[in-house]
Amino acid sequence: MTESKIKLDVKTIKLDFPILQQNVRNGNKLVYLDSAATSQKPKIVIDAVSSYYEKINSGVHRGAHYLAELATDAYEDSRQAIAGFVNVKAEQIIFTKNATESINLLAYGLLNATLQAKFDKKIDPRLVISENDEILITELEHHSNIVPWQDLCLKTGAQLKWIPLNADGSLDYSSLEKLVSKKTKVISVTHMSNVLGTLTDIELITKYAKSVNALLFIDACQSVPHMPVDFQNLGADAIAWSGHKMLGPLGIGLFAATTELLDILPPFLTGGSMIETVTMEKTTFAKAPKKFEAGTPAAAEAVGLAQGVAYLNKIGMTNVFQHEKDLANKMVQGLLEIPGVTVFGPHDGNRGGAVSFALQGLHPHDVGQVLDDLGIAVRVGHHCAKPAMKKLNVQSTTRASTYIYNDESDVDIFLDGVTKVFEFFGSK
Amino acid sequence: MKLSNMYQEVILDHYKSPRGKGLREPFTGQSHQVNPTCGDEITVRVKLSEDKNIIEDISYEGVGCSISQAAMSILFEQVLGKNVSEFDEISKEFLAMMQSKGIYEPNEDLLGDGIAMIGVAQYPARIKCALLSWMGVKDAIIRSKGENK
Ligand SMILES: Cc1ncc(COP(=O)(O)O)c(C=O)c1O
Numbered sequence: 187m188t189e190s191k192i193k194l195d196v197k198t199i200k201l202d203f204p205i206l207q208q209n210v211r212n213g214n215k216l217v218y219l220d221s222a223a224t225s226q227k228p229k230i231v232i233d234a235v236s237s238y239y240e241k242i243n244s245g246v247h248r249g250a251h252y253l254a255e256l257a258t259d260a261y262e263d264s265r266q267a268i269a270g271f272v273n274v275k276a277e278q279i280i281f282t283k284n285a286t287e288s289i290n291l292l293a294y295g296l297l298n299a300t301l302q303a304k305f306d307k308k309i310d311p312r313l314v315i316s317e318n319d320e321i322l323i324t325e326l327e328h329h330s331n332i333v334p335w336q337d338l339c340l341k342t343g344a345q346l347k348w349i350p351l352n353a354d355g356s357l358d359y360s361s362l363e364k365l366v367s368k369k370t371k372v373i374s375v376t377h378m379s380n381v382l383g384t385l386t387d388i389e390l391i392t393k394y395a396k397s398v399n400a401l402l403f404i405d406a407c408q409s410v411p412h413m414p415v416d417f418q419n420l421g422a423d424a425i426a427w428s429g430h431k432m433l434g435p436l437g438i439g440l441f442a443a444t445t446e447l448l449d450i451l452p453p454f455l456t457g458g459s460m461i462e463t464v465t466m467e468k469t470t471f472a473k474a475p476k477k478f479e480a481g482t483p484a485a486a487e488a489v490g491l492a493q494g495v496a497y498l499n500k501i502g503m504t505n506v507f508q509h510e511k512d513l514a515n516k517m518v519q520g521l522l523e524i525p526g527v528t529v530f531g532p533h534d535g536n537r538g539g540a541v542s543f544a545l546q547g548l549h550p551h552d553v554g555q556v557l558d559d560l561g562i563a564v565r566v567g568h569h570c571a572k573p574a575m576k577k578l579n580v581q582s583t584t585r586a587s588t589y590i591y592n593d594e595s596d597v598d599i600f601l602d603g604v605t606k607v608f609e610f611f612g613s614k
Numbered sequence: 615m616k617l618s619n620m621y622q623e624v625i626l627d628h629y630k631s632p633r634g635k636g637l638r639e640p641f642t643g644q645s646h647q648v649n650p651t652c653g654d655e656i657t658v659r660v661k662l663s664e665d666k667n668i669i670e671d672i673s674y675e676g677v678g679c680s681i682s683q684a685a686m687s688i689l690f691e692q693v694l695g696k697n698v699s700e701f702d703e704i705s706k707e708f709l710a711m712m713q714s715k716g717i718y719e720p721n722e723d724l725l726g727d728g729i730a731m732i733g734v735a736q737y738p739a740r741i742k743c744a745l746l747s748w749m750g751v752k753d754a755i756i757r758s759k760g761e762n763k
Pocket of ligand 1: 222223284285286287328330331376378379380405407408428
């Protein structure tokens, strides 16, 4: 992919997002710094969803009438667009409802393979999890990349192992030598942390995964929306992310995997739309992607997401990433200049736009409340990463996270807001 | 800033100098409450009198925001030495105020400093912070009575 290097024209970009035009608490202009939770949507995405319902709504892949054809084409074109975005073939993209469902698709696929293997010799042994096996994740994961694996371990008797998080927010890669062994069946790691904005050393993890022939899954929720991601370069068996964090509508998630994995993995959900033929004795499944898309799909949402992808492509993901790195650095440096502020995780380097911090003596809820009063939306809490919180020695943090519609003036307003928080509560 | 509706002086004062804080012996029932959205936690102990009627001590320890900490401290002041049915009455009044979206004439005789929490009732995301300690005490009382083990 060749991209011209540009500085983002954020003033113009902001105008494409209707929600950013309004005033919030106390008539303040909205400064939205919670895109790691969910991104805002440009008008073209909102319009694409309405237009689907106004013009072509009908059952995708069901029926030969005019509208059904249009809807099916629109849905499949969206798949194609999203496939291109991460450099896979259309058949390698599975639509789900969010990343959490995508991760469950894999975990339950493995559970189903394990159950089925008792009667079916054709199940690939790579998918069968036994009591002697181990699943390896990191202490930095989002609950959505912890709980499905804990649950799979509960049902198979496998052991869950953790790559430790150092107190400084880096992963302890030296532990891999001991943690990865012939017992390691699955390795599942985040690509970019939703708490710290840090990037995982995927190259290293891939090397370890390959050395023991373990399945490698990457939680790409925070990477695909914010940086160029080429599935072929990752060396993973599968990745997942959510459409709603990359300008798309709610209710549409993605699972992308190698053709080999999609061929051998049993389906998670079964029923209509995912079959080849059904008789009273037996059902045969369709090939991927249909095999993993049971029931009537969220076609309008897929169509909306494709417009989000087009919007990002127009800017160029290299430019998006550079823009967010610049904002994050400005934010981190600005925060560090305010006495009493701690920034979690590395303070420089190759990072994304999610910044977690603490104000001495103040609880994140109270910090977020004062910022909210100024029209600044940040996330407070454990960010669905309680094991990471524990390692960082905090109950919760305040997190500001950026996207393409944020500029330096947003960061300035935010930094000024943080100073005001201290003023409001006085010294404790 | 309208925010001072929520963070009234009384609340900040309770937050900065919490009354009755710390876990104490003896106690008749203990409860652990977690606010799943922020991870805040509180452990509450209650000591009921022999006839299980008078709340002789309430002690607590926890991590939380100013609202949850102040709510606990206010509760301590307001409820210590009262009997269980009085607690139920106060707790009902407090809940009604918190669910009122801030449009309510709270009974100051019952709630004491607790009436300052009316500003919090305007912020749905924070109501749980104010209620956490009340749920803890209620649960600890139930446990003291042996109705729930
Ligand atoms: C790193 C990471 N993984 C998983 C998820 C879960 O995504 P969703 O809630 O859209 O399923 C999120 C976001 O909430 C995330 O940031």
